[in-house]
Amino acid sequence: MRVRLKKLKPNFSFRIGSRLGVIFLFLSVSACNFSGSVKQEHKPSGNTVMTFDKTVHDFGTVSDDEDLGCRFTFVNSGSDILVISDVVAGCGCTAVEYSKKPLEPGQKGFLEVVFDPRGQAGFQRKNVRVFANIPDGSILIAIKANVN
Structure with a gap:
């Protein structure tokens, strides 16, 4: 005896409904702040040097x-407390790494600058701007080289 199986049509309402549910969930999650804590803002201070x-x-x-x-x-x-908010290299040939944690008074930090001279010729000056909660808001650091 042969049994003939009936071909089922896809349930488009379920597929559309689940897609809308996923989109709604994504938008809901995006709107929430999961950090669980309030980010403390460190504004420029005359006492931060x-x-x-x-x-x-x-x-x-x-x-x-x-x-x-x-x-x-x-x-x-x-x-x-000293907080560096951003470090921006003035050129794509310059990469930076820096101390990302807030520094208490007396603590030391670093800024590493790597310069790729490939494709450069002659005198080069590359600037790096360090943004922090200091009175001027930022400080300019520079590297120089004469590329042969």
Whole structure:
């Protein structure tokens, strides 16, 4: 005896309904703040001072076949917590890494700058702007090189 199976049509209302449910869930989650804590904002203060060991590094005359790196160090020489909010390199040939945690007074931090001289020629000056809760809002750091 042969049994003939009936071909079922897809339930489009279920598919559409589940898609709408997923979209609704995504929008609901996006609208919520899951951090569970209020982010403490550190506004510029006359009592927050960022003192660098140097603000310019000169690599001298270099070839264009390898990356160059240097490390700037700084100290929070003020009496308030120092928070770096962003560090922006002025060129795509420059990469930065920096201390991301808030620094208590007296604590030290760093800023590492890596310069890729490939495709560059002659005198080069690359700027990096450090944004923090200091009175001026930011400080400019620079690297220099003469690329052969």
